[in-house]
Amino acid sequence: MFDIFTASEHSFEKQLPGETTILLTRKHWISFYFPIAVIVILVLLPFIIYVLIGSLSWYGAISPFYWFLAITYFLVLWNLIFYNIMIFVLNTIVVTDRRIVENRQLGFFRHAVSEMALNRIQDITINVFGVVAEFLKFGDIEIQTAGEDKNFIFRQLPNPRAIKDAIVAAKAQNLREMSVDPVSG
């Protein structure tokens, strides 16, 4: 019953039969810091207002109504926090033994899925800008594909070098398997 909270097979929607997930990553937490900072400030607002008006003579008459509004306000913020968390968690990049799949959740009922086959990758470039990015180890990965396919740019990924190494290794393994398997040649 509780396997849903403990099992983590990294399976995803439209995973191909026999396809193995090598790496699952999301954006670095730094991309989330601004919404968190804003929401933390907003959470403190009712308490700040209470400090300002709590000692006034008419506060006692409106106190229940004030705290009803405050609780409703917290409920709205709670939903907003987890809406942002949902968007953050559902934006994933999955590297399998056959392809790279990028899931972008743009809203409740808007999402985009992009994928590229490993054997179409021509070049991988890592871009790390600034002292903060260097210390916190996040950066952009740009993948150039063969032919007229568009390039893929993944922004603010954690440990971009490790991700690049995983993609390179997966691509090498994929090429070996394709050269050995006469059917897919």
Place this chain on the structure above:
Amino acid sequence: MFTLFVVIILFVATIAYLWFTFAIVYHLIRFGIGSRPKMIALVFLIGSFILFVAAAISFVATASKLGSFISGSIPNF
């Protein structure tokens, strides 16, 4: 009249809360990869339920007091 207004507000707020909560939990469970989204959905659901119950209780307690206040403030012509 005031009671009807309170009931309508409560109904609309409940529908909005249920829809928003369902949408977030559905997306995390359905599209989340791994166990972390499921844990996040559980934490969200528990916190949302607690806050909603607290808001509903405080609303009912406040509405009766507010209704008496408004009734007392309206001049009797």
